[in-house]
Amino acid sequence: MRSGRNLLKVQALFAALAIIFAPAAAAQLPGGLGTGPILRGIDDAVDRTIDRTVDRTVTDAVTGRVDRSVEKLLQAKDLGKTLLDPLLDLPLKPLRKEVRVEENWRALDHEWIALLAPEQLPALEAANVQIVSRRTLASTGLVLVRVVVSDQDNFPGRADALLRSLGATAADRNHLYDERRGPMPDPDPAPAPTPQGGNGNGGGVILGLIDTALMKKHAALSRSNIVERDFVESSNPRPTAHGTAIASLLVGKERDHRGLLPNAKLYAASVFHQGESDATGATTSALVAALDWMSAEGVQVVNMSLAGPPNQVLGAMIGALSKRGMIVVAAVGNDGPSARPLYPAGFEPVVAVTAVDRRKTVYRWANQGPQVDFAAWGVSTPVALPKGGYGEETGTSFAAPIVAAAIAEQVAKGGGSASAAVQWLIRNAEDLGERGRDNTYGYGLVKPASWR
Numbered sequence: 001m002r003s004g005r006n007l008l009k010v011q012a013l014f015a016a017l018a019i020i021f022a023p024a025a026a027a028q029l030p031g032g033l034g035t036g037p038i039l040r041g042i043d044d045a046v047d048r049t050i051d052r053t054v055d056r057t058v059t060d061a062v063t064g065r066v067d068r069s070v071e072k073l074l075q076a077k078d079l080g081k082t083l084l085d086p087l088l089d090l091p092l093k094p095l096r097k098e099v100r101v102e103e104n105w106r107a108l109d110h111e112w113i114a115l116l117a118p119e120q121l122p123a124l125e126a127a128n129v130q131i132v133s134r135r136t137l138a139s140t141g142l143v144l145v146r147v148v149v150s151d152q153d154n155f156p157g158r159a160d161a162l163l164r165s166l167g168a169t170a171a172d173r174n175h176l177y178d179e180r181r182g183p184m185p186d187p188d189p190a191p192a193p194t195p196q197g198g199n200g201n202g203g204g205v206i207l208g209l210i211d212t213a214l215m216k217k218h219a220a221l222s223r224s225n226i227v228e229r230d231f232v233e234s235s236n237p238r239p240t241a242h243g244t245a246i247a248s249l250l251v252g253k254e255r256d257h258r259g260l261l262p263n264a265k266l267y268a269a270s271v272f273h274q275g276e277s278d279a280t281g282a283t284t285s286a287l288v289a290a291l292d293w294m295s296a297e298g299v300q301v302v303n304m305s306l307a308g309p310p311n312q313v314l315g316a317m318i319g320a321l322s323k324r325g326m327i328v329v330a331a332v333g334n335d336g337p338s339a340r341p342l343y344p345a346g347f348e349p350v351v352a353v354t355a356v357d358r359r360k361t362v363y364r365w366a367n368q369g370p371q372v373d374f375a376a377w378g379v380s381t382p383v384a385l386p387k388g389g390y391g392e393e394t395g396t397s398f399a400a401p402i403v404a405a406a407i408a409e410q411v412a413k414g415g416g417s418a419s420a421a422v423q424w425l426i427r428n429a430e431d432l433g434e435r436g437r438d439n440t441y442g443y444g445l446v447k448p449a450s451w452r
Contacts, residue, residue, distance in 0.1 A: 095234040095283070096148070098176060098276055102156060105309040106176035106281060112149055112159045113174045113285050113313050115142045120167035127166055128153070133233070137288070139295035140320050144313075146174060146233075146285050160312070170316035176281035177308035179212065179242040179272065179397065205264035205412040207250055207404060208294040208302035210287060211243035212280070213270035218244060220252040220259075220384040228268040229293060231286040236273035239280050240386040243268065245393055246305055248384035249401045257382065257390060260405040260448050267299050282306060288317045291328075295321055300411055300418040302326060303404040305397035307333040307342035315347050322349035327418035329353060329404040331396035337368040337440075346371045351407070351422060354441065355379060355399035360432055362440050366396050372442040374429060376402035403446050 097109040111132065116124065118136065121143060125131065132146035149159045156173075163171035214221060214228055226247065232238055251266045252259035269290035271282040287304075294302050307330070318328055329351045333342035345352035345367075352371045355363040355378025362368075363379055378399030380392045403425070410421035429444030437443050 095236060095273065095275070098279075098281065101173060101175075103309070105173075106178075107173040108176070108283065110148050110151075110154050111146060111174040112163065112171060113144060113146050113288075114163040114166075114168035114171040115140070115144060115313055115316060116163075116166070116168050117141075118143055121145075123166045124163075127162070129162070133285075135285075135289055135292075137292040137317075139292045139324065140317075142169065144285060144288055144292075170313045172284070172312040172314075175284045175309050175311050176275075177284070177287065177306045179239075179280055179306055203263040205261050205405075205408050206299055206301075207261070207264050207266050207408045208297075208299035209243065209247060209250065209266055209268045210271055210282075210290045210294070210302060210304045211246055211268070211306065212272040213238040213240045213243055214247050214268055215240045215244045215384075215386040218248070218384050218386070218388065220248040220254045220257050220390075224251040224253045224259075224262065225265045226251065226268055227265070227297075228270060229290075230270045231290045231293070232270060232273045233283060233286055234273055236275065238270055239272055239274055242272070242280075242305070242397065243270070244386045245383035246303065246397065246401055248390075249381070249398065250303070250405055252384060257384065260402065261409060264405075264408065267294055267297050269293060284308075284311045284314050287314055291317055291321060291326075295324065295326060300326055301404050301408040301421075302328050303330075303401050304328055304344055305331045305400045307331060307345065310341075310343045310346060314344060318344060318347050318349055325417055325419070327351060327407055327422060329400050329407065331355075331400040332369075332372055333367040334363070334365045334395045334397075335367055336365055339367050341369055341371050342367060351403060352442070353396060353400040353403045353446075355394070355396045356432070356441070356445065360430075360445060362433075363394065363396065363399075368439050370439055372439055374403050374425065374443055375399065375432060375441040375445045376447075378402075402448055406446050406448060 095108060096111050098106055099109045101107045121134070124145060128150060130148040132148060134143050134145045136143050149162070153159045153162055160171040213230065214226065216222065216226060216228065221244070230238070247266060247268060248257065248259055250259050251262055251264050253262040271286040271290050272280045275281045291302065328344060328349065330345040330353070332345045332352045332354050333339070335342065344350050352373045354366045354368070354372050354375045356375045357363065357379035358377065362375065376399035378396055379394050381394065381398040382390055383393050383398065385391045406425060407418055407421045410424055411418050414421070425446055426443045429446055431444040432441040
């Protein structure tokens with residue numbers, strides 16, 4: 001009976017998908033597929049298939065009908081995703097044009113995002129908006145929707161008011177976030193030490209990284225325990241340099257380059273795409289989806305070495321996950337000491353990190369302000385390069401992983417919460433600058449034990 005029910009579910013799934021993907025999917029099906037391999041493989045594949053294919057290429061044409069049908073199929077726990085993924089991973093559309101919006105932030109043209117309860121979707125479907133995609137967030141039970149609004153509504157106070165009138169708990173533009181590399185420091189700085197002292201540390205530690213894609217074939221990462229998932233919402237190329245560098249700091253596992261926690265398990269979310277004029281960017285919707293995945297995998301500490309505007313949807317998501325015990329560690333940014341706060345570092349629950357050199361002098365381009373929580377080495381830091389070998393990078397991006405690793409390691413050692421680990425860091429950080437917490441160094445310097 002069990003196999004009979006599974007067979008019916010498989011047949012129903014293929015019937016629903018045939019409407020959408022024929023003839024493209026049919027052309028990719030290998031001959032002689034039996035129900036045995038289908039049933040063994042289905043359990044790992046449906047979520048990403050639906051997210052990347054139905055939501056991105058079909059939703060507009062079939063409005064909510066396909067979404068509702070597929071959602072029912074997804075509720076069957078014995079349906080999976082491994083086999084369907086290669087069959088239905090059709091090319092995605094390019095992202096909408098990038099534009100400059102309020103306060104010169106980057107965003108996708110006319111595109112807004114919102115968090116709604118599932119029962120509010122019919123009202124959204126009937127509204128004067130074009131639905132680009134929708135994704136049910138396992139961590140909150142809400143639905144993340146991307147919509148395109150009219151010229152008339154494409155303004156703060158109008159689009160967000162429209163979406164809130166339809167029941168959205170948070171709404172904002174689909175902003176773009178930047179990687180946080182910094183300008184190179186003054187000549188002859190005191191560099192950070194080469195990470196060689198991991199000594200097998202990190203067993204049992206789990207970390208999250210939301211960044212670019214990784215070059216996992218690099219010698220520093222090829223033997224590391226990394227689970228990577230892609231959340232880029234288009235067919236645009238995925239850069240790899242920034243994420244590879246950060247991952248090598250966290251879990252690098254080569255003889256001459258060992259990361260902070262070489263035996264830790266790293267969940268890595270690829271969110272950056274190559275945009276116009278070679279600029280890279282990560283959409284807010286991709287960041288929210290990546291955070292939801294991290295929560296579903298039980299990740300308590302997530303590193304986000306990226307920065308952008310105070311997006312209301314991203315802030316609401318981080319706030320909700322913070323209440324569930326997740327700690328987000330973010331780079332404060334490299335726009336200079338008098339620059340405006342950057343986010344997610346500027347959100348209240350986030351642990352914001354600045355960079356110093358080995359002389360414990362703050363990196364001259366680091367943002368400063370009340371959002372700064374800790375300092376860590378981030379000047380001339382040895383990291384893995386995507387084409388092989390190693391080089392040096394500077395910026396608050398490369399300081400944040402030190403604090404993220406310290407929190408995650410403390411969680412693993414003490415078996416407590418991530419917030420308790422943060423309090424432990426506050427008590428043990430080396431006070432720099434003004435006595436007590438200050439806007440330059442926060443609570444002080446966090447030095448990983450393996451690098452002291």
